[in-house]
Amino acid sequence: MLKRFGVILLCLLVLAGCEQPTKTGKLKKVGLLVPDTVNDQVWGTKGYKGMLKIQSRFNVDVYIKEGMNSELRVERAVKEFDQKGVNLIFGHGNEYAEYFNKISKNYPNIHFVSFNGDAKNKNTTSLNFQAYAMGFFGGMVASHMTKKNKVGIIAAYEWQPEVEGFYEGAKFENKQVDVNIQYVGQWDDDQTAMTILDNMIKAGVDVVYPAGDGYNVPVIEKAKEQGLFAIGYISDESDLGKSTVLTSTIQHVDKLYELVAEQYNNGKLKSGNLHFDFKDGVISLGEFSPLIDDEFKAEINSYIEDYKKTGKLPNE
Structure with a gap:
């Protein structure tokens, strides 16, 4: 009787100590490859926070490699991860899709996840944010608040769907608005971006x-x-000034990483190219500036809720 009680007590203690982490299934250890650093306070930092969420949720070891900006470095890192027992690797950018397509066949026990690329093998997945809608709603806010009927987009590349979305949203809110679109040609060329900004101000x-x-x-x-307004990008940037940042178009990378880890852990992560949007809880608008009137905030929030339900933007 005492022996039986001891076993039950042990089970209760084990269960009590495991209330927070999710029971591990397929997930063993997780790796993250970042092209630059996790200390940039924007994209890289979001990847780092995603790893922290996975570590806490699933009680697994996570490994991070920074400066993974060449095929050779990626190959070496993947080999090292494999030796550590990692079976889920995130490549934090679209460049990793090509690398993973080449090397994934050599590691059938690892699932490779990249961003905004084309995943071609059965153990590769590409995560794609449906950024058009976030740009659309950001454009509506910008167009609503401009005093000169002139708004500007300083984009990295022409292919970014949020750029076209921003344009269409601005025009939907105010047909008279002029949308100035210019391209930097890189994600991190702040000198060119500042030159473009100076020209836009002029x-x-x-x-x-x-x-x-x-x-x-x-x-x-x-x-x-x-004394200008801005729309934040990727993160909620209201902390840079609530009288400046009208709202932000946020991609919740950390939440998406946790969601993907959960799907993999449950044996439900699909290969190929997956798409995520507002309805998945991984894209949103950030905090609104107090300068924006309550009527407009209610209107745009209603449009967002309708979009989540129907997949249709207010101009469709």
Whole structure:
């Protein structure tokens, strides 16, 4: 009887100590490859926070490699991860899709996850944010708040769907608005971005959308100095100035990583290219500036809720 009680007590103690972490299934250890650093306070930092969420949720070891900006470095890192027993690897950028397509066949026990690429093998997955809608709603806010009917987008690349979305949203809110779109050509060339900003200021732009995670913070800081408005990018950037940052188009990378880890742990992570949007809880608008009127905030929040339910934007 005493022996039986001891076993039951042990089980209760084990269960009590495991209330927070999720029971591990397929997931063993997780690796993250970052092209630059996890200390950039934007994209890289979001990947790092995603690893912390996975570590806490699943009670597994996580490993992070920074400066993984070449095929050779990635190959070496993957080999090291494999030796450590890692079976889920995140490549924190679109460049990793090509690398993973080449090397994944050599590691059938590892599942490789990248961003905004084309995953071609059965143990590769590409995560794609449906960024058009977030750009659309950000454009609506910018167009609603401009005083000069001139807003600007400082984008990294032409292919970014949030750029077209921003344009369409701005035009939907105010057909008279002029949308100035210029491209940096890189994610992190802040010098070029600041030159573009200076030209936009001279052209009369009073709301700017810096759609590049490597230069958005200095652009917003300069906009603040000049008394202009901005739309934050990737993270909620209201802390840079609530009288400057009208709202932010947020991609919750950390939540998405946790979701993917859960799917993998349950044996439900699909290969190929997966797409995520507002309805998945991984894209949202950030905190609104107190300068925005309550009527408009209620209107745009209603549009977002309708979009989550129907998949249709207000201009469709």
